[in-house]
Amino acid sequence: MSKSQIKRLHQQQELEKSATLEEEIEETEPVQRKGPANRFAFFDDNDEDEKEEIGDQSNEEDQEVAPSNTSEKAKKNKTKKNKKKAKKATEKEESDQTMLARLAAVNLKEAKQQANRANDGLVPSLEKLMKIDIKMFDMSAEIKRKLGKAFKDVATPEEQNENRWPPGRRAIGRIVKNKPRWFPDKDCGLTMVEAERKKNIIWFKLEHNKAYSTREEMLLTAEKNMDVGFIQELFAENPYHLNVLMLLANMSRMNDELNSAADLIERGIWYVDQHAASSFEPFNWNHRMDYLDYENRAFYLLLHRHMLNAANKRCFETALNAAKMIFKLDPANDPLAIIAIIDVYALKAKQYQWVIDVYEETKGFKQSHLLPNWPYSVALAKFFLAKSDEDREEAKRLLCAAIRHFPSVVVKIMDLLQIHPDSAVMNCKMLTSFVADNEKESLKLIMKIYTKQTEEIWKVPETLLFLEEATRKVATSTDEKEIAECEEWREKRNKMYHFRSPQIDRFAQLLEEIPCRSLTNPMPPKNSRDKYALASGTTYIRRLTNNGALVTFLTSLLPYFDGEHSIQDEFLAYGEQFVEFLNNNAQNARDFFQRWVVRREEIDREREANMIHLDEEVLNLLEQDDDEEERHPEEQ
Numbered sequence: 001m002s003k004s005q006i007k008r009l010h011q012q013q014e015l016e017k018s019a020t021l022e023e024e025i026e027e028t029e030p031v032q033r034k035g036p037a038n039r040f041a042f043f044d045d046n047d048e049d050e051k052e053e054i055g056d057q058s059n060e061e062d063q064e065v066a067p068s069n070t071s072e073k074a075k076k077n078k079t080k081k082n083k084k085k086a087k088k089a090t091e092k093e094e095s096d097q098t099m100l101a102r103l104a105a106v107n108l109k110e111a112k113q114q115a116n117r118a119n120d121g122l123v124p125s126l127e128k129l130m131k132i133d134i135k136m137f138d139m140s141a142e143i144k145r146k147l148g149k150a151f152k153d154v155a156t157p158e159e160q161n162e163n164r165w166p167p168g169r170r171a172i173g174r175i176v177k178n179k180p181r182w183f184p185d186k187d188c189g190l191t192m193v194e195a196e197r198k199k200n201i202i203w204f205k206l207e208h209n210k211a212y213s214t215r216e217e218m219l220l221t222a223e224k225n226m227d228v229g230f231i232q233e234l235f236a237e238n239p240y241h242l243n244v245l246m247l248l249a250n251m252s253r254m255n256d257e258l259n260s261a262a263d264l265i266e267r268g269i270w271y272v273d274q275h276a277a278s279s280f281e282p283f284n285w286n287h288r289m290d291y292l293d294y295e296n297r298a299f300y301l302l303l304h305r306h307m308l309n310a311a312n313k314r315c316f317e318t319a320l321n322a323a324k325m326i327f328k329l330d331p332a333n334d335p336l337a338i339i340a341i342i343d344v345y346a347l348k349a350k351q352y353q354w355v356i357d358v359y360e361e362t363k364g365f366k367q368s369h370l371l372p373n374w375p376y377s378v379a380l381a382k383f384f385l386a387k388s389d390e391d392r393e394e395a396k397r398l399l400c401a402a403i404r405h406f407p408s409v410v411v412k413i414m415d416l417l418q419i420h421p422d423s424a425v426m427n428c429k430m431l432t433s434f435v436a437d438n439e440k441e442s443l444k445l446i447m448k449i450y451t452k453q454t455e456e457i458w459k460v461p462e463t464l465l466f467l468e469e470a471t472r473k474v475a476t477s478t479d480e481k482e483i484a485e486c487e488e489w490r491e492k493r494n495k496m497y498h499f500r501s502p503q504i505d506r507f508a509q510l511l512e513e514i515p516c517r518s519l520t521n522p523m524p525p526k527n528s529r530d531k532y533a534l535a536s537g538t539t540y541i542r543r544l545t546n547n548g549a550l551v552t553f554l555t556s557l558l559p560y561f562d563g564e565h566s567i568q569d570e571f572l573a574y575g576e577q578f579v580e581f582l583n584n585n586a587q588n589a590r591d592f593f594q595r596w597v598v599r600r601e602e603i604d605r606e607r608e609a610n611m612i613h614l615d616e617e618v619l620n621l622l623e624q625d626d627d628e629e630e631r632h633p634e635e636q
Contacts, residue, residue, distance in 0.1 A: 126361045127285045129354065130324045130331075134283065137175060137322070139262070142315040175273045175282050175325075176266045176306075183239040185274055188212065190242070192277040195290070203288050204280050206272070206295040212241070213531075219243055220532060223520060240271040242298035243520040249305065250519055262309045268302045285328055291335035294530040297521060300326060304336055304510055307345075316349040331365075335525070337507035339366050340446055343377040344453045352381035370496060372409050372443065373450040375402035380457065383466055399470040404482060405489045408436035408443075410471050412451040413458050421471070428475035430486060440497035445508045502526065 136142065171177035178185075189212030195205040208216060215234055219241070222230040228251065234244050245268040252261035273282060281287050289296045307322035323342040327334060339362065346355045359378045362368040369375065379402055382395035403410055407430040414421060415433070425431055439447070457463060477483070506523035509516040516522050524530065 126331075126358070126365065129358050129361060130285065130328050132283045132321050132324050132328070133317075134174070136317045136320075138177070139310050139313055139315045139318050142310075142318050143313070173270050173273055176270050178267075178270050179263070182267055182270075185271070186240075187275075188238045188240045188271075189215075190240075190271070190275050192272075192275060192280060194277055194279060195293075201286050201288060202279070203290055204277055205290070205293050206299065208295055212238075215241055216243065216532060219247075220520070223247060223518065240267065242268045242272070242302065246298065246301060246305065246520060258309070258312070262306075262313075265302055265305045265309060268298070269306060272299050272302070282325065289329045291330060291333065292525050292527060292529050294521070294528065294532060300329065300336060301510075301520070301522075308511075311345060311348075314348075316345050320345040320349050320351065333503075334366070335503060335506070336510065337501075337503040339368060340371060340373055340504070340507055341449070341453065343373055344450070347377055347380060347454070347457060350384075352384045355381040356385075370492075372402075372406035372447050375405060376409060376450070376454075378402075379470075380454075380463070383463070396466070396470050396473070399466070400474050403471060403474045404486045406443075406447070406493070407431050407474075407486070408439050409447050409451060410467070411436040412447050413455075413467065416451050416455055417459055417464075419464075425471055425475045430490070431471070431475060440494065442499075442501050442504045443493060443497040445504055445513060449508065449511055449513055 171179070189209040191207050191209070192204055193207055194202060196203040215238060219231065219234055221227075222234070223243075231244060231247050234241060235248055238244065245264045249261040249264040252258075252264065276282070289299065291297060291300055303322055303326050307319050307326065310316070310318035310322060320342065323338050323345055326336055327338040327342065343355050343358070346352075346358075355377050359368055359374050362374075375398065379395055379399035382391065382398055386392045386395055411431055411433060413419075421431070429435065436444075436447075451458075458467060474482075502523055502525065505514065508514045509522040521530075524533075
């Protein structure tokens with residue numbers, strides 16, 4: 001309660017108490033009927049309180065001057081009126097107490113929610129930063145905002161009528177809206193259930209019924225055999241099968257039918273939304289979906305492709321909100337490595353302050369300062385927000401620190417933009433192509449993707465000049481602390497990125513930077529919950545959990561190994577020959593499996609030939625024994 005409200009309540013109580021003690025004289029004029037009481041008068045400001053106080057004082061003076069010759073009947077009526085006033089004052093006081101109690105309960109509830117969020121290990125402000133703007137989830141709406149009237153001039157009457165609903169019907173959907181030309185919604189065997197509750201976090205899971213599971217198994221076989229005709233037959237049978245929509249969208253994209261591809265992806269997202277659990281709220285920070293469940297991966301991948309489609313259409317606000325939604329489904333594990341690209345979309349959407357705030361909040365939670373993209377993005381955001389020389393110097397300081405920590409990013413940018421640096425930069429050892437080529441594979445993947453995604457930002461003359469000044473400053477620095485910092489971070493990079501991360505590999509596969517074996521299940525998690533693994537005809541190496549130090553070492557060397565048998569099976573079956581082949585071919589790990597299949601067939605043929613030779617030798621020995629028995633029957 002504010003001071004003015006407390007003062008107002010106190011004044012009303014004092015006036016009503018004094019009214020019961022005084023004998024007031026009722027005026028001879030008929031009493032006018034009062035209108036309904038203003039229930040919100042209690043919340044008036046101080047100015048109105050002062051005016052009413054002055055009015056009450058003037059009324060009291062008038063009553064003292066009034067004549068005192070009143071009848072007994074008038075006194076009784078006045079006494080009744082005073083009792084009613086006192087009763088109303090008591091009721092109002094009780095209602096105020098109720099209001100205060102309710103406010104206290106609300107504050108207590110909010111405090112408990114904040115405590116639960118703290119126990120979850122996530123910063124509450126990160127939840128606010130990752131809040132999804134529902135209005136920014138529509139690509140066509142973003143294009144309309146950017147083009148304005150020109151968008152209507154470009155659209156033909158046929159296109160306008162295509163998305164126009166008939167009278168009495170309208171678009172529905174929380175994530176994306178459906179379109180009139182889509183197939184009517186029907187039950188295709190996909191449902192969502194609540195899987196688990198952990199404090200204030202609720203985990204949901206998609207489930208397939210028997211018919212959907214049968215079609216999924218057939219789809220995996222068709223994908224493995226690249227049977228386009230069979231995939232189209234599955235689409236005709238079930239127009240809302242998620243992985244069928246994903247494969248058809250990829251085919252349309254390969255044929256440059258980008259609108260058709262985006263439309264198929266939106267159908268899948270819309271269908272999941274329509275058949276979600278009644279308690280599932282797609283934009284709620286506490287509602288999650290686990291990527292370990294195979295059934296959930298289709299929703300992840302549909303959202304990811306929707307994000308990429310929006311970015312390709314330069315709808316970066318839509319892409320940013322799609323990235324937020326993917327991230328909030330599992331922020332702790334981040335299975336699609338959204339943290340490695342969301343800053344790029346924020347920069348392109350001109351959300352510069354958002355980049356800085358998220359970086360500060362994710363330093364401890366996601367270790368964003370150890371990724372090469374975030375330090376550079378924060379420096380860019382500071383540069384774009386700079387309004388004074390001090391701000392520009394701060395931005396340059398941040399960019400210099402980013403270059404000392406991840407110098408190979410500058411080398412990649414210069415190669416991409418075909419920039420020839422001056423002699424000072426060329427003579428700096430850490431800014432050479434040799435150092436960049438010898439970085440760890442995971443780090444090189446992230447840097448390659450980041451530089452390619454931010455190329456259009458860096459090639460702007462002002463930004464390029466900003467980069468050149470910072471690079472020259474780092475290259476010519478003789479400060480011992482800065483030199484020691486460069487050496488310290490060189491060792492950090494070698495330790496942090498020593499092994500390949502499944503999230504980074506999956507991230508690179510989805511962006512088509514490295515080969516992807518399966519569009520519907522790229523780089524399956526190590527502890528995947530996948531009932532279709534055996535039906536697909538392959539047993540992925542990522543399913544191995546405890547196979548010993550040697551198998552773990554071989555797995556780190558061969559991240560692309562996806563054979564019919566695991567590395568452990570191959571090692572047990574072929575032993576030294578497998579290790580020898582590994583030593584000779586470990587340089588090119590991507591094609592290792594194809595070459596190993598050829599070599600394995602050769603080994604099998606050699607073994608078969610040796611077995612035949614051994615059989616022949618055994619037969620010869622048996623024949624010799626028979627001959628000796630015939631020659632010396634008496635000795636036996």
